[in-house]
Every structure is written in structure tokens, then in C-alpha cells.
Amino acid sequence: MVRQPQVGRRGGTAFAAKQPLQSTRPLGSVRRHGPSSSVRYVLPDRPASLQQLQQGVLHAPAPDNAIRMLDEANVLEAKANVIRQTALQEMARNKRSGPVNYEAERQYQELIAQHERLQKGQAAVAAQAPTPAVIDMASPFGRDASAAQPPAQAAARATEAAQLAAARLVAEQSREQELERRQRKEQQRLRAKSADMFGGPSLQKLFARCDAALSTSGKSLAETQERDREMRLDLAESERQTLAALREAREQQRQRLQKAAPAWLRPAAAPLVPKPRAQPARRAAPPPPAQEECVDLVSSSEEEGEGETAHQEGDGLYGERGEYDQEAEEEEEAQSSYSQQAEEELSEAMAASVSLSASESEGPELARPYQPTAAHKRLYRQALDKGDPEEILMKHKNSNIDITRRLIKCMKPPEWLNDEVMNVYMGLLQDRDTRRRKAGRGPKCHFFNSFFINKLFLDQKPAAYAYANVRRWTNPKRLATWGQASASVLDCDVIIMPVHLGLHWTCAVVRLTDRELVYYDSMKGERADIMEALRQWVADEFKDKRNQDVDTSTWPIRYEKDIPQQHNGSDCGAFTLAFAEFEGRGASLAGAFAQEHMNAYRVKLTGEILSSCIST
Amino acid sequence: MADSGEDKKPDVSSTEHLNLKVRSQDGTTTFFKAKKTTKFSKLISAFCAKQSISEAEVVFMFDGERLRGEQTPEELDMQNDDTIDAMIHQVGG
Numbered sequence: 001m002v003r004q005p006q007v008g009r010r011g012g013t014a015f016a017a018k019q020p021l022q023s024t025r026p027l028g029s030v031r032r033h034g035p036s037s038s039v040r041y042v043l044p045d046r047p048a049s050l051q052q053l054q055q056g057v058l059h060a061p062a063p064d065n066a067i068r069m070l071d072e073a074n075v076l077e078a079k080a081n082v083i084r085q086t087a088l089q090e091m092a093r094n095k096r097s098g099p100v101n102y103e104a105e106r107q108y109q110e111l112i113a114q115h116e117r118l119q120k121g122q123a124a125v126a127a128q129a130p131t132p133a134v135i136d137m138a139s140p141f142g143r144d145a146s147a148a149q150p151p152a153q154a155a156a157r158a159t160e161a162a163q164l165a166a167a168r169l170v171a172e173q174s175r176e177q178e179l180e181r182r183q184r185k186e187q188q189r190l191r192a193k194s195a196d197m198f199g200g201p202s203l204q205k206l207f208a209r210c211d212a213a214l215s216t217s218g219k220s221l222a223e224t225q226e227r228d229r230e231m232r233l234d235l236a237e238s239e240r241q242t243l244a245a246l247r248e249a250r251e252q253q254r255q256r257l258q259k260a261a262p263a264w265l266r267p268a269a270a271p272l273v274p275k276p277r278a279q280p281a282r283r284a285a286p287p288p289p290a291q292e293e294c295v296d297l298v299s300s301s302e303e304e305g306e307g308e309t310a311h312q313e314g315d316g317l318y319g320e321r322g323e324y325d326q327e328a329e330e331e332e333e334a335q336s337s338y339s340q341q342a343e344e345e346l347s348e349a350m351a352a353s354v355s356l357s358a359s360e361s362e363g364p365e366l367a368r369p370y371q372p373t374a375a376h377k378r379l380y381r382q383a384l385d386k387g388d389p390e391e392i393l394m395k396h397k398n399s400n401i402d403i404t405r406r407l408i409k410c411m412k413p414p415e416w417l418n419d420e421v422m423n424v425y426m427g428l429l430q431d432r433d434t435r436r437r438k439a440g441r442g443p444k445c446h447f448f449n450s451f452f453i454n455k456l457f458l459d460q461k462p463a464a465y466a467y468a469n470v471r472r473w474t475n476p477k478r479l480a481t482w483g484q485a486s487a488s489v490l491d492c493d494v495i496i497m498p499v500h501l502g503l504h505w506t507c508a509v510v511r512l513t514d515r516e517l518v519y520y521d522s523m524k525g526e527r528a529d530i531m532e533a534l535r536q537w538v539a540d541e542f543k544d545k546r547n548q549d550v551d552t553s554t555w556p557i558r559y560e561k562d563i564p565q566q567h568n569g570s571d572c573g574a575f576t577l578a579f580a581e582f583e584g585r586g587a588s589l590a591g592a593f594a595q596e597h598m599n600a601y602r603v604k605l606t607g608e609i610l611s612s613c614i615s616t
Numbered sequence: 617m618a619d620s621g622e623d624k625k626p627d628v629s630s631t632e633h634l635n636l637k638v639r640s641q642d643g644t645t646t647f648f649k650a651k652k653t654t655k656f657s658k659l660i661s662a663f664c665a666k667q668s669i670s671e672a673e674v675v676f677m678f679d680g681e682r683l684r685g686e687q688t689p690e691e692l693d694m695q696n697d698d699t700i701d702a703m704i705h706q707v708g709g
Contacts, residue, residue: 400682416709419675423682451677451703459641473680477693481681505708570709 073155080158083165084111090172103175107168114161121157207414369578369587370597376607383408383606394610398483399427399449403609410573411606413599417505417573422498423449424609425577429496429584430483432614436585437485439616443493443513445584446484448473450498453508457533458500465533467540474541488545496580499530505576509583510538517557520589522566522575524559531557563589571598577605581614634689637699638663638676645699650689657685663702677701 091108372380383393389406396403401424410418426447433445455469472478476487489495495510507520508530517531535552542550566575578601582589593601608614636659638646646666648659656676660683664671676683678692678700689698 400684410707414709416707419706422706449680449682450706451675451701452680454641454703455680455701461643470680475679478679478681500706500708503708572709 069155073158076155076158076162080162080165083162083169084115087111087165087168087172090169103171107171111164111168114164118154118157118161122154124153204414369582370593370601370604372600372604372607375611376604378607379610380411380603380606383610384412394424394612396424396427396612398430398481399424401427408606408609411602411609413602414568414570416503416570417577419450419500421609422500422505422573422577423451425605425614426450426496426498426580427483428609428612428614429580431612432616433584434483434485436616441585441616443584443586444486444491446479446486446489446492446495447580447584448495448497450500450505452497453499453530453534456537457530463529465536467537467544470537471544474545490541490545494583494586496583498576498580499527501525501527505572507576507579507583508534510534512538515552515555517555518583519557519559520563520576520579520583521559522564522572522579524561524565526559528557560589564591564593565595566598567595571595571602574598574602574605585616634694634696634698636689636694637697638702639699640667640702641704652690652694653688655685656683656687656689659700660685673705675703675705677703 088108088111383405387405389404389409391405392402393405393408394403395401401420403420403424407418407420410416410421426449429445430447433447436442437444452470452473455473456467457463457465459469460466474489479487479489484492486492490512493511493513495512497508499506499508504521504523504525506522506525506527509518509520511518517535519527519531521527535555535557538555539550539552542548563579564575566572575598578593579589582592632652633649634652636648636650638648638659640646646663648662650659660671660674660676664674678694678698681692683692683700
């Protein structure tokens with residue numbers, strides 16, 4: 001340890017300046033070495049004697065054997081020097097730049113020690129051959145046996161040194177490779193990290209931390225939910241009792257009225273019934289035990305046939321929340337194996353949905369758009385189950401997309417939705433559009449994938465309108481592959497596409513029939529540049545495909561504000577899909593659903609994707 | 617149209633090479649020479665190796681149509697100098 005700095009300094013000054021090793025050697029001891037080797041050794045220090053030496057060599061009667069050995073020794077020594085110097089320089093460099101490498105340090109010291117040993121050996125050689133400092137023309141090669149011996153030793157040492165240095169070099173190389181490998185690994189890690197950042201897991205981690213903080217602060221999330229549910233159940237129970245009492249009272253009242261009133265007055269009693277009944281029905285739907293009431297609702301609405309849709313919308317809001325809470329709890333408890341209770345719940349929910357659809361058939365549209373069916377729930381559970389992430393759960397032919405478990409996992413809150421899910425849903429909406437058209441229902445729609453706006457506008461640097469990029473997207477052949485029933489998108493009433501804004505999904509719509517453009521953003525955003533580009537695209541599309549001049553500059557661009565709004569940082573994809581789905585059947589979005597339904601909506605979307613069917 | 621296409625196929629498919637362009641979102645274009653019957657998987661892996669990106673990061677589209685590795689230029693009726701778009705996957709919340 002004590003010697004280390006000394007050695008380091010020595011190495012630093014002696015080798016970094018690229019001086020020959022010999023310059024550090026004490027003078028005199030070297031010069032008396034064999035003649036031809038001392039020519040090299042003395043070179044930096046004593047140029048004056050060089051001349052003499054050279055002359056000495058030239059004029060000395062040199063025996064072949066000794067000269068050859070000396071030359072060999074010299075060559076080896078020179079090689080060793082070169083290798084040693086490069087190794088030392090490399091080590092010095094690595095020492096400056098790289099992390100502390102104890103192994104390298106040890107080898108470095110070893111090399112220094114080796115070098116010193118060599119010097120000592122040379123000194124010894126010199127001592128053994130006491131040649132005068134000034135060359136005696138006759139002497140060194142006159143005693144060629146003794147002169148040849150020391151250089152032979154030097155040669156052996158030099159060979160040893162060279163071998164060591166070579167080994168050193170190999171070690172250095174492997175170390176470099178190791179460093180390179182580590183760098184590559186680091187790069188991969190960074191890339192994976194950046195992918196994470198955009199993939200959402202980091203966000204999930206944040207949420208996880210929030211959850212942890214919540215539980216440690218004494219109020220466990222589960223407890224709160226449990227209490228919430230109990231309260232709700234209590235409420236439902238008391239309401240049910242009140243309701244029963246009310247119904248009884250009303251029944252009595254009705255009987256009294258029927259008895260009391262004359263026959264012509266009797267129909268007038270009927271309007272009294274639906275109004276109070278609307279209330280019980282609305283309250284009745286809550287959690288699972290409400291099944292009886294739900295069935296009751298159907299039968300009663302069949303009887304009365306009034307205010308039916310109003311009931312459903314109302315009870316949907318209420319009942320869904322209760323149901324969702326249970327869903328969430330279930331998710332937390334066990335994802336893969338669900339208990340008997342869950343099974344019961346499922347069958348109940350199924351029964352409820354059956355009764356719901358029975359009443360729906362009379363209604364104009366879906367009353368509860370965010371309501372997943374039992375089948376959807378089952379598919380959702382299976383998809384988010386632990387299983388092979390690369391297992392293909394669904395293949396969609398027209399969009400050419402395979403949905404694997406890894407891809408569909410983004411449907412679990414609060415993950416962000418990926419383009420594969422968005423685009424496969426667009427494909428499924430296109431399939432549904434075909435079915436709707438066959439059933440004689442409008443509007444005729446075309447759905448673009450999420451890359452359309454990128455190619456048309458966003459991807460140019462800076463963003464600029466580029467019709468040529470998408471001109472061929474709407475060729476009849478491509479449209480047919482995509483599943484578009486019309487030969488041209490201009491035959492459609494509505495053109496719908498998801499828009500990807502770096503980290504946010506929105507939905508852009510061209511209503512060709514209504515001659516207007518609509519932009520749906522669940523966060524009230526407006527993108528005039530994109531919509532202008534889209535408006536220009538309509539004009540160019542008419543020109544290119546129909547050779548018609550259509551002035552679209554007068555078409556209004558509306559930024560729809562009376563639509564469900566997002567209150568978190570993760571649901572914009574689901575909102576966008578919902579907007580596209582509503583637009584695809586010309587339904588009104590105002591008040592149709594809200595942020596609190598999005599978890600349920602995600603279940604439904606997952607179910608729709610995995611069953612390859614979006615209900616018409 | 618269909619007839620002439622069919623007539624062309626036999627002599628063309630085995631011999632003729634197509635020059636295809638793969639355009640990245642940053643505007644760079646990579647050129648490929650491929651047989652009409654070469655599967656895209658070959659082109660895709662070559663492109664990804666060249667750009668040193670993982671194949672899972674990119675989507676390949678031809679005129680808005682998603683490409684799959686097992687398809688060939690012939691199936692998509694590609695012509696010389698056609699452009700394939702390489703798009704990075706999108707996520708959003």
C-alpha cells in the first residue's frame with residue numbers, strides 16, 4: 001500500500017511521456033553490457049558514447065553466436081518494451097477513466113515489479129561482465145562465452161516479460177469487453193425504462209404507492225370499501241322496507257279507491273301508480289340481492305308500459321356503482337380463482353342482464369352503455385388472469401391484429417390503452433357497421449386506425465398537411481380488406497378516427513352528410529390544426545377520388561363539450577373508444593356515462609374485444 | 617385488370633425483385649430489395665436490426681393496412697418503389 005503511490009508516480013512520469021524505460025535506469029551499469037545491446041540502452045543518455053560504441057561494434061571481431069544471441073535478446077527486449085508500454089499506458093488510461101479495478105491494479109504492480117526485476121537482472125549481467133566503460137576494441141567479443149551468457153539471461157527475462165505483458169494485454173482486452181458488455185446492458189436497461197415510462201407501469205407504481213400510503217395511514221382501502229358497502233346495503237335494506245311499506249299502503253289505497261270510486265273513475269287510478277313506482281324501481285336495482293326487484297321492474301313496466309327508459313337510466317346509475325364496488329373488491333381479493341360467491345353473483349348479474357335486455361328490446365338504444373354483461377366480465381377476468389403474456393386471445397382478420405394477453409392487460413385500470421387495442425376496436429366497430437347496414441340501420445361509418453392522423457398531419461416535422469401520405473389509404477382494395485362495406489369512404493355518412501396526441505387519445509369525426517367536423521376530447525381539448533388538416537383532406541379526397549370540387553372551408557368544426565369528461569390520468573383511451581362507439585350508431589353522448597363508470601366500461605370494452613363483437 | 621395481373625404472376629414472382637422503401641416516423645427512408653415472394657418478416661427483422669430497435673416496438677403499415685410477418689409483397693399487390701410505413705406503438709391516457 002505504501003509503495004503504491006510511488007509506483008504510480010513513477011509509471012506516470014516515466015511512461016506517460018513515452019520515454020524509453022531505460023531512461024530511469026542508473027547510468028553506467030548499463031553501458032558495460034554487451035556492445036550491441038548497450039547501443040540501445042545508452043542511446044537516450046549518452047549520445048557521445050554511442051558513436052564510440054557503434055564504432056566498437058563495427059570494428060570488433062564479433063563471433064556469430066554471441067552477436068545472434070545478443071540481437072535476439074535485443075529484439076525480445078524491444079518487443080517486451082513496446083508491449084509493456086502500451087499495457088502501462090492503457091492501464092494508466094483505464095485508471096483515469098474507469099472504475100477502480102483492483103485486479104488491474106495488482107497486475108499493474110506485478111508488471112512494475114517485473115520491470116524492476118529485469119533491471120536488476122541487467123545490472124547483474126553488467127556486473128558479471130566487467131567491461132570497461134570506454135570500449136576496448138578487443139575485449140567484449142574476445143570473451144564471447146562470458147559475454148553471451150548474461151544476454152542469454154536477459155533474453156530469458158525479456159521473453160518472460162513479453163509473455164507477461166501479452167497476458168496482461170489479454171486481461172485488459174477481456175476487461176474492455178466486460179465494460180462494453182456492461183454499457184450495452186445499461187443501454188438496454190435505459191431503453192426498457194423509457195418504454196416503461198410510456199407503457200404505464202411507472203404510473204401504476206405511483207398508484208401502488210398511493211395505495212400503500214393510504215393503508216399505512218390507518219384507513220385501509222378495503223376497510224373503507226367494506227364500510228361503504230355495508231352502509232349501502234343498510235341503506236338498500238331500509239329503502240326496501242320503506243318501499244314494501246309504501247307499496248302495501250298504496251295497495252290498500254288502491255283497493256280502497258277501487259271500492260269507493262265509481263267504475264268510470266277507475267282508469268284515473270292508473271297514472272298514480274307509475275309515479276310512485278318509478279321510485280321503488282330506481283332504488284330497487286342496487287347490488288345483487290335486488291334481483292327480485294329487477295324482475296319486478298320488467299313485469300311492472302310491461303304492465304304499465306310507461307316511463308320505462310327513465311327507470312332504467314336512473315337505476316343504472318345507482319345500481320352500477322354498487323355492483324362495481326363489488327367487482328373491485330373481487331379484483332383485489334383474487335384475480336384468477338373466484339369463489340362460489342362470485343359465481344353466484346355472476347349468475348345473478350346474468351339474470352339481471354337478461355331481464356334488462358328483455359326490457360331493452362323495447363327501448364330505442366342501450367340504456368346503460370357502460371354495463372358489461374356476465375360474459376364480458378368472465379372474459380375480462382380470464383384475460384387479466386395470470387397466464388402466458390404472449391398467448392393470443394383474439395385474432396382480428398380485417399385489422400390484421402392479434403391481441404395477446406400482454407396487449408389486453410392495458411384494459412385494467414389505471415393502465416393506458418395502447419394502439420393495438422384502439423385499432424382492433426376500430427376494426428370491430430367497422431364489422432359492427434357492416435352488420436348494422438345489413439339490418440338497415442344507419443349511419444354508414446368508416447373508421448380509420450390511429451395512424452391516419454399521424455400520416456396525414458402529425459408526423460411531418462414540423463407538423464404539416466400531407467395528403468400524398470394517405471392518398472392510397474382509401475383505395476377500394478384497402479377498404480375491402482379493412483371491411484368497409486362501401487367502395488369509397490365518401491359514400492359514408494360519418495368518418496371516425498382515434499387521434500393520438502403523444503400521451504393522450506381523442507376522437508375526430510367527419511360528418512359528411514351533415515357537412516361538419518366534430519372533435520371529442522375527454523379533457524375538453526381543442527386541436528384546430530388537426531381539424532383543419534382533416535377538413536382539407538375531405539376536399540382533397542373528393543378531388544382525388546371523385547374529381548369533384550367541394551368547398552369544405554365553410555364546414556364548421558365543433559369541439560363538443562357536452563360529453564362525458566375524464567377526471568383521472570388514465571381513462572382517455574376508454575373515453576375515446578366510447579365516443580367512437582356512440583358516434584358509430586349516431587347516439588347522443590350527453591350524460592350517457594361518466595367518469596365513475598369507466599372501470600365498468602373497461603370491462604365491457606375488454607369483453608367486446610375478446611368476443612370480437614360489439615353489440616349493435 | 618385481374619387477368620393481366622394473373623398473367624404476370626408466374627413469370628414475375630420467382631424472378632423479379634422489388635425495391636421497397638421503409639419510411640420511419642422521423643422521415644428517414646431505408647431501401648430494401650426483396651423478392652415478391654419474400655415474407656415481410658425478413659424485411660422487418662432486417663429493418664429493426666439496422667435501426668437497432670425491437671420488433672415489438674414497431675408497427676408496419678402499407679397504405680394504412682397493417683402488415684404481418686407471414687405476408688408477402690405479392691399478397692398485397694405491391695409495386696416497385698412502394699413505401700411501407702414504420703410506426704412506433706402509441707399509448708395514451
